Amino acid sequence: xxxxxxxxxxxxxxxxxxxxxxxxxxxxxxxxxxxxxxxxxxxxxxxxxxxxxxxxxxxxxxxxxxxxxxxxxxxxxxxxxxxxxxxxxxxxxxxxxxxxxxxxxxxxxxxxxxxxxxxxxxxxxxxxxxxxxxxxxxxxxxxxxxxxxxxxxxxxxxxxxxxxxxxxxxxxxxxxxxxxxxxxxxxxxxxxxxxxxxxxx
Amino acid sequence: xxxxxxxxxxxxxxxxxxxxxxxxxxxxxxxxxxxxxxxxxxxxxxxxxxxxxxxxxxxxxxxxxxxxxxxxxxxxxxx
Numbered sequence: 248x249x250x251x252x253x254x255x256x257x258x259x260x261x262x263x264x265x266x267x268x269x270x271x272x273x274x275x276x277x278x279x280x281x282x283x284x285x286x287x288x289x290x291x292x293x294x295x296x297x298x299x300x301x302x303x304x305x306x307x308x309x310x311x312x313x314x315x316x317x318x319x320x321x322x323x324x325x326x327x328x329x330x331x332x333x334x335x336x337x338x339x340x341x342x343x344x345x346x347x348x349x350x351x352x353x354x355x356x357x358x359x360x361x362x363x364x365x366x367x368x369x370x371x372x373x374x375x376x377x378x379x380x381x382x383x384x385x386x387x388x389x390x391x392x393x394x395x396x397x398x399x400x401x402x403x404x405x406x407x408x409x410x411x412x413x414x415x416x417x418x419x420x421x422x423x424x425x426x427x428x429x430x431x432x433x434x435x436x437x438x439x440x441x442x443x444x445x446x447x448x
Numbered sequence: 449x450x451x452x453x454x455x456x457x458x459x460x461x462x463x464x465x466x467x468x469x470x471x472x473x474x475x476x477x478x479x480x481x482x483x484x485x486x487x488x489x490x491x492x493x494x495x496x497x498x499x500x501x502x503x504x505x506x507x508x509x510x511x512x513x514x515x516x517x518x519x520x521x522x523x524x525x526x527x
Contacts, residue, residue, distance in 0.1 A: 263514065266514050267511055268510075270506075270513050274513060275504040275506035279504065298513065302517065358452055359452050359453075360485075364488045366487070367491065367494075372500070376502065389502075404496060404499035405500065405504070425464070425466060428464075429459065433456075436492050440491070
């Protein structure tokens with residue numbers, strides 16, 4: 248957070264390197280978050296407009312949220328404005344094939360664990376994310392999630408947005424958003440579990 | 449009493465504090481007795497926190513993007 252304040256101070260002074268660093272840190276996230284909402288062709292435009300608005304309004308950033316959350320909110324507004332201009336609606340496909348449920352076959356008929364989770368070698372995000380191979384694996388699986396699941400996981404976990412904001416942005420109920428988020432988390436958990444147990448992606 | 453399978457289905461609602469008081473109590477009662485479900489919920493929470501901390505850098509394009517943004521708005525400094 249302190250680093251973010253320093254970065255924001257430099258951007259307010261018009262420091263080009265700081266602006267580049269901010270874009271470098273968050274552009275891919277903004278495009279990835281916008282893609283399921285507006286489609287791949289327009290997601291770049293959403294990110295572009297977001298930067299335009301963000302640099303113009305950086306003086307208003309008060310640090311009450313993370314920078315990534317502040318940017319995500321701007322991007323959702325831009326996505327909505329862009330859809331309105333092109334007279335389109337968000338078309339999140341929630342029924343995209345999802346494969347086997349991540350915990351299929353893990354329970355007895357009575358619902359008790361048949362194959363319970365094992366202890367992991369890593370027990371903090373920092374420990375998990377310093378493993379280069381694992382980091383690559385997480386990113387890969389994130390992009391393999393069905394669109395609707397990827398949209399909510401990017402908005403909630405990476406973007407830090409509230410359920411009401413996510414529901415408004417996707418046109419889904421908060422209940423549906425929560426279901427999608429849980430499925431996505433379970434799928435990412437299964438990926439981490441596989442890595443912890445087998446040592447491979 | 450909730451089954452382990454039901455508990456795993458409620459993991460995210462616990463993490464996001466979206467449970468009703470009654471469901472929350474039922475879940476805590478199960479977790480108090482079941483180390484396997486405690487481990488699952490702990491791992492699901494770790495999965496969530498890991499995603500929160502995940503960076504998505506994108507080096508090569510950033511200078512070009514800034515150039516495009518600046519072309520449309522020459523001075524990013526607040527007036």
